[in-house]
Amino acid sequence: MEPRRNEIDDMIVHEKMQAALEYQNEAWADGMADGIEPEIIADAAIALAMRETIRIHGEDGAEAMLESLRARMLAGEFSPKRVIQ
Numbered sequence: 001m002e003p004r005r006n007e008i009d010d011m012i013v014h015e016k017m018q019a020a021l022e023y024q025n026e027a028w029a030d031g032m033a034d035g036i037e038p039e040i041i042a043d044a045a046i047a048l049a050m051r052e053t054i055r056i057h058g059e060d061g062a063e064a065m066l067e068s069l070r071a072r073m074l075a076g077e078f079s080p081k082r083v084i085q
Contacts, residue, residue: 024045031041053062076082 028038028041032038050062053065057065072078
């Protein structure tokens with residue numbers, strides 16, 4: 001049985017997300033190696049992400065994304081102690 005089109009699209013998005021996370025991890029490591037504090041790197045990453053989100057989706061879209069991120073944060077999705085099974 002062949003995967004449905006939506007399943008293929010989901011797999012492609014997942015692979016792109018994994019690649020993007022690897023790029024972000026490399027940039028983070030480079031910043032740390034250059035002596036930039038993690039708090040500053042995080043603030044810069046969030047600021048750039050918000051600028052791009054507003055550019056692409058407008059302020060309402062950015063607000064919706066922030067609300068989604070808040071719910072995910074409160075659910076523990078970003079916790080470093082989270083165990084994925």
